Amino acid sequence: MTDRDAHPRTRLDDNFASPIRFSLMASLGESVELDFATLADILQANDSALSKAISHLQAAGYVRARKGSAGSRPRTWVRSTPAGMSAFSGHLRALREIVELGGHVGF
Template structure:
């Protein structure tokens, strides 16, 4: 179990949800993340910039075989530091809530 560490950067609701969505996958398309969160491009970009600045999220661009134009897809991933910080933040929330039982699915 990670050592608890409350993280103000992650704790903002949209950023917390971004980390939660990125954690179980290797990478996620910007558009899928935006649509899942139901936020604008600008809002998602702002929160991703904050997470990237902290070293928690990385992005890469790649051409899409399914597209007929030159636009590229932006892929987003939690970095190793991001995964560690998110786990530590979840542990801190468990401690704040006063229970570590029954929440083991967050540790996967």
């Protein structure tokens, strides 16, 4: 069996198995940088869960986090990497193919 013959689920990326990690990548999109507080608000995630998601995706090379300050307040900004966007796009393609296959199953 070749990769082309394999079920699309084999191309799903486990780094996006967590709903928070998946939603984080979807929120960042391409060339978007968001601060931690904004991401927490968008994702409706607590700081601990978001921090773990960012750390996981950063270890995978899918996001880059930079620390700085806005005025006197420390801030963390997060953006996707080209590798992260490529992996996320591939994951989305595989999901779409899975849905497409499901629509062709006759019962």
